[in-house]
Structures are given as C-alpha cells and as structure tokens.
Amino acid sequence: MLQKYFAHFSTAALMGRYYDRFMTDIEEKVLLKRRKKLFAGLQVHILEIGTGTGINLGLFPEDTRVTGFEPNLYMLEHARQREAFINEPQRFRLYNLKAEEGTNILQDAAPFDALVLTLVLCTVAQPEDLVRRLLPLLRQGAPIIVLEHIIDPHPVIRLGQRLFNPFWKRCAEGCHLTRPTDKMLKNIGLKATQTEYFRVGLTFYQSVMYKP
Numbered sequence: 001m002l003q004k005y006f007a008h009f010s011t012a013a014l015m016g017r018y019y020d021r022f023m024t025d026i027e028e029k030v031l032l033k034r035r036k037k038l039f040a041g042l043q044v045h046i047l048e049i050g051t052g053t054g055i056n057l058g059l060f061p062e063d064t065r066v067t068g069f070e071p072n073l074y075m076l077e078h079a080r081q082r083e084a085f086i087n088e089p090q091r092f093r094l095y096n097l098k099a100e101e102g103t104n105i106l107q108d109a110a111p112f113d114a115l116v117l118t119l120v121l122c123t124v125a126q127p128e129d130l131v132r133r134l135l136p137l138l139r140q141g142a143p144i145i146v147l148e149h150i151i152d153p154h155p156v157i158r159l160g161q162r163l164f165n166p167f168w169k170r171c172a173e174g175c176h177l178t179r180p181t182d183k184m185l186k187n188i189g190l191k192a193t194q195t196e197y198f199r200v201g202l203t204f205y206q207s208v209m210y211k212p
Contacts, residue, residue: 045064068095
C-alpha cells in the first residue's frame with residue numbers, strides 16, 4: 001500500500017548515517033520537547049509513517065504500542081537499535097516498506113488509535129493521496145499528530161526555497177522545501193486543534209488533527 005509513495009534515492013545510506021548528527025542541534029533545542037508534548041495524550045495503538053531513525057520511540061507514552069513504517073533501511077536499522085526499542089521490543093513493530101511489499105500488515109493491524117506524521121510528508125510522493133488512504137485505518141476520533149516544515153510565508157524566503165529545492169531534494173532523499181502541507185491537510189477536511197507555526201531556520205507547522 002505504501003511503497004509507491006516513497007521513492008528510492010542513492011542518498012539513502014548517507015541519510016541513515018548522518019541524519020541524527022545533522023538534526024541534533026534543532027532536536028535538542030526545539031523539536032524534542034514539541035514532539036513529546038504532541039504525543040502526551042496518545043493512547044493504545046499508534047501508527048507511525050516515516051519512523052526514520054526512531055527519534056519518536058522514546059517519547060511515546062509508556063502504555064502505548066507502535067506500528068511503524070520506514071522506507072530507508074539504513075535509518076530503520078538505527079531505529080531498531082535505539083535504547084527504547086531494545087528495552088521494550090514488544091511495544092514496537094517496525095517495518096521496512098520494500099521488504100514488506102505485498103503484505104497486508106496495515107490492514108491486519110488496523111484500526112489504529114492515532115496516526116503520527118513527523119517530518120515525513122515533505123518526502124513522500126502524493127502526500128495528499130497517502131493521507132487519504134491512511135484515514136480509513138483509524139478509529140473514529142483518532143488524533144493525527146503532525147509536525148512538518150512547510151513553505152515559508154515570506155515571499156523572498158519562499159523564492160529562495162523554490163530555487164534551492166531541486167538541489168535539496170537530491171541531497172536530502174527527496175525532501176521538498178516548498179510544500180504547503182498545512183493547507184493540504186486542511187483541504188482534505190481534517191479538523192485542526194493545538195495548531196502552531198514556528199521558525200527554526202525553516203517554518204514549521206504542528207497540529208493535532210482529526211478526520212471528519
């Protein structure tokens with residue numbers, strides 16, 4: 001179901017090796033506390049798309065369990081080595097999309113009590129279509145946790161992002177600097193609460209959303 005939304009890029013190994021180092025400063029200063037606050041109210045069974053190196057695993061409430069999908073095998077290996085995963089492996093089921101092609105893992109594990117999308121919609125192909133396909137897998141009223149960087153509202157910065165975007169996508173495994181993810185999610189009809197915009201180099205959007 002998910003494979004077509006994630007392209008393969010030659011930078012996969014480099015991203016797996018250096019992603020955490022590249023993100024350390026912004027995570028420690030800004031993003032980690034925001035992630036933890038967003039996850040505080042989650043319950044029971046969480047679906048995470050784009051597990052990455054597993055930065056969220058130690059932040060989810062202790063009484064939850066997580067089914068996570070990550071297309072980059074190198075990043076997934078880092079996630080599986082994180083202390084939170086090793087100490088409580090029964091709580092986490094992490095899958096590589098290519099390795100699980102043709103299975104019905106998502107359908108078998110559904111319905112989920114929450115969906116987590118953090119720094120992933122910038123990289124997927126057809127993000128709107130992906131989110132629409134995930135919604136039926138959620139229980140009614142399940143929260144959708146979103147933390148994404150988006151195109152900047154300032155016209156000069158926005159122009160710079162558009163000019164730099166082709167180069168950035170090649171270096172950052174398909175990451176787009178120019179996506180209006182906040183508007184896209186609202187256009188789907190998701191209802192947003194606890195919404196906040198903030199800037200740390202890039203403009204970020206965070207929200208707890210619910211499907212209609």
